Amino acid sequence: MTDPAERPNTIPWPPLILVAAALLAFGLGRLAPLPLPGGPIRVGAGAIACLAALGLDLVAMTAMRRARTNILPTRPALTLLTDGAFALSRNPIYLGNALLLAGLGLVFGEGWFLVAALAASLLVDRLAIRREEAHLAARFGEAWRAYAATTPRWIGPIGRRPAGRDGERPVNAGR
Secondary structure: OOOOOOOHHHHHHHHHHHHHHHHHHHHHHHOOOEEEEHOOOHHHHHHHHHHHHHHHHHHHHHHHOOOOOOOOOOOOOOEEOOOOHHHHHHOHHHHHHHHHHHHHHHHHHHHHHHHHHHHHHHHHHHHHHHHHHHHHHHHHHHHHHHHHHHOOOOOOOOOOOOOOOOOOOOOOOOO
């Protein structure tokens, strides 16, 4: 394994896992359907989930681009983002990906997408997030630790983020 301060991963696990999970859910749905009950309300909720997922991904990716930090999971972080979508979750893009899979399951009425969303989230957590967090800790030190202590890995209460040690929330910390 490489030095965590240099780069978090050597393989871009998150996009590979997302695509594999979607294809597997689709394939299993064709071979052994796992139908979900409901009708228009389920489809509408799924569409809202998909739109929210895409919006969350877009907002997070735009913030990363504006901060001129790397979005690829195999490249080093140049800036620690802690506001916007990153105040809701330390991993808003991965959260968006999981929400997208779940939303597709609701839209298509196929339960395998819900199973895939959970499995993909667990795999991303173990194969990418843990390494990315070690990378961020090595690169940003106390700023990362303060952010991690106040922001959930996946999702948490909105607007109730506790203050850091000095009474203020962490802000974007450049390298």
